[in-house]
Amino acid sequence: MFTRNEIERKFLLHRPDLIKTISLPIQRLAAFQSIGPLLSNLVRFELYGISWHFNLGPAIEFLQQHSRLFGTIRELKMAGPNDVKVMQKPKIHQIMKAIRNPKLIDLSRYKEATRDLNSYEIQNVSSLEQLLFDLDFVPLPQSSVHTQSNAISDPTQSSMVTAAPPPPTEIQAGVSLAQSDNTLGLIRQCPNLTTLQIGVQSPTGFAWAVDRYDNDPTSLQQFKVLRLSSNRAVTVKQALEDCVYAFRNSLEDLTGISLKLSPVVPSLSKMETNFGWSWPLNRLSVLSLKGELAVWFDLESLRFCPRLTELHLNLLPYSPPTVEHLEKITIASQLSVLSLMGRWILTDRALDMLGENLQKLKRLTLESCECNVAMRPTLTAYGLTNGLDKMKELRRLEIDLDRQIEAAMREYRESRPGLDVCIRSDTRIDDGLIVP
Numbered sequence: 001m002f003t004r005n006e007i008e009r010k011f012l013l014h015r016p017d018l019i020k021t022i023s024l025p026i027q028r029l030a031a032f033q034s035i036g037p038l039l040s041n042l043v044r045f046e047l048y049g050i051s052w053h054f055n056l057g058p059a060i061e062f063l064q065q066h067s068r069l070f071g072t073i074r075e076l077k078m079a080g081p082n083d084v085k086v087m088q089k090p091k092i093h094q095i096m097k098a099i100r101n102p103k104l105i106d107l108s109r110y111k112e113a114t115r116d117l118n119s120y121e122i123q124n125v126s127s128l129e130q131l132l133f134d135l136d137f138v139p140l141p142q143s144s145v146h147t148q149s150n151a152i153s154d155p156t157q158s159s160m161v162t163a164a165p166p167p168p169t170e171i172q173a174g175v176s177l178a179q180s181d182n183t184l185g186l187i188r189q190c191p192n193l194t195t196l197q198i199g200v201q202s203p204t205g206f207a208w209a210v211d212r213y214d215n216d217p218t219s220l221q222q223f224k225v226l227r228l229s230s231n232r233a234v235t236v237k238q239a240l241e242d243c244v245y246a247f248r249n250s251l252e253d254l255t256g257i258s259l260k261l262s263p264v265v266p267s268l269s270k271m272e273t274n275f276g277w278s279w280p281l282n283r284l285s286v287l288s289l290k291g292e293l294a295v296w297f298d299l300e301s302l303r304f305c306p307r308l309t310e311l312h313l314n315l316l317p318y319s320p321p322t323v324e325h326l327e328k329i330t331i332a333s334q335l336s337v338l339s340l341m342g343r344w345i346l347t348d349r350a351l352d353m354l355g356e357n358l359q360k361l362k363r364l365t366l367e368s369c370e371c372n373v374a375m376r377p378t379l380t381a382y383g384l385t386n387g388l389d390k391m392k393e394l395r396r397l398e399i400d401l402d403r404q405i406e407a408a409m410r411e412y413r414e415s416r417p418g419l420d421v422c423i424r425s426d427t428r429i430d431d432g433l434i435v436p
Helices: 004-014 026-038 057-069 084-088 091-097 113-119 207-215 233-246 292-296 299-304 325-331 348-357 381-389 403-415
Strands: 021-025 044-048 075-079 104-109 130-133 195-199 225-230 253-258 286-290 310-314 337-341 363-367 396-400 420-423
Touching: 004 026, 021 026, 026 044, 026 057, 057 091, 075 091, 113 130, 113 195, 207 233, 225 233, 233 253, 233 292, 253 292, 286 292, 299 325, 325 348, 348 381, 381 403, 396 403, 403 420
Parallel strands: 021 044, 044 075, 075 104, 104 130, 130 195, 195 225, 225 253, 253 286, 286 310, 310 337, 337 363, 363 396, 396 420
Antiparallel strands: none
C-alpha cells in the first residue's frame, strides 16, 4: 500500500512538465521538494496552512531552486491563520522576492500583509499585474505617512525593487501631500498593475494618481479592478473619488467598503458626505459599495456609466435614504445584476419602475430591505410580483424579506418555472433542521 504522499508523487512524476499549479499545505511541501527540479512549466504556487511555528525554509528553497532552473512561476498565493507572528518573520519576504517575474501576488488571506507593503522586495516590478490583500484589515497609519517620498525608481528596470519609505521628516514648503504620502509607495512603482485589492490607511493614499493624471495621463497605471476598504468612511470615500478621477479611462470593476460604523459627526456637511462623479466611466461594468458609501452615493452618477451591468449596494446597518431613492437606479438600464442589501426602502412604485426600465436584468437580490415605514406597508406582494412580471429576462431572484412577501413568493415560484426563486428562510439551518 502507498501512503498519500507516495500516490500523489507518482501522479506528479507521470508528466511533471504538464503541471501548471501546485497547491498544498505547508506541512506537506517537504514530501514534494524532490519533484521541484522537474516542474519546468510551473506557473502558480499556492501554500496553505502557514502559522508562525512552521518552518518556511523548505518553501524558500523550493522557490529559489525553481527560480534558478526555470523562473516560470508567475503567480503566488499564500494563506494561513491570520497570525501576526507569521508576518513578522523576515522569511516571508524571502518567499516574495524568490519569484523572478511575478504576475499575481495573492495575500488576501493574510490579515497583516498590508502592514509590510512598502518593505516587500520584488525582482521585476514591471511584471506585477495583480496584487491582492485582505479587505477586512486596515493597518494603522505609519509614522512615515507625512514624509517626503523617495524618488521613484525606473519601473522598467528588472532589478530588485523595494519601496521602503524614508525616515520621518517634516513636510517641506512646496512638497504636495500627494508627494509626501508613502502609504502606497510600492504600488506607485508598478507600471503594469491592473488589479489592486487593499485596505486604505490614508485619505490621500491616491492623491499621487490625481497629480499624475493632471500632468500626463499616459504615464499612469491602467487600473481595471480596484477594491478599496477603510475603517473610516471619509477615508475610503476620498480614495475612491481620486481613483474614479485618475483611472476613469480604464476602470472596469470598482468596490468601496466602509468597514466600521462611523460615529455621527455633526460637522460633516452634505458636500463632505456626498459621493459620485460627473465624467464618463466608459469601461466601468461592476460597481459595489458597502456601508456609508452606499448611503452617500449619488445615483445620478449612473448616467456616466453606459456599460454598467452589475450594481451591488449594501448599507447594513445604516439608516435608509428617502423612499424615492431607489427609483434612480433605472438610469442604469443596461443592468443584468442588481443586489440591494440592508435597509433600503422598497415600494410598489420602485419595483414597478425597476421592472419597467431594467429589461435586461437577469439576477436580483433583495435582502433585509425595509418593506414598511411608520407601521405602514410600502411594498406589497402584489407590487413585488407586478414588478417581477415586467422583468422578462430575470432568471434568478434571491430574497430575504418579511414572511408575508416570502409566502407569496413561494406561490409565485410555481407560476413562473423559468425563474429560480431562492428564499433564504427556506434554506436557513437551525440546529440541523430547516426553518420554514
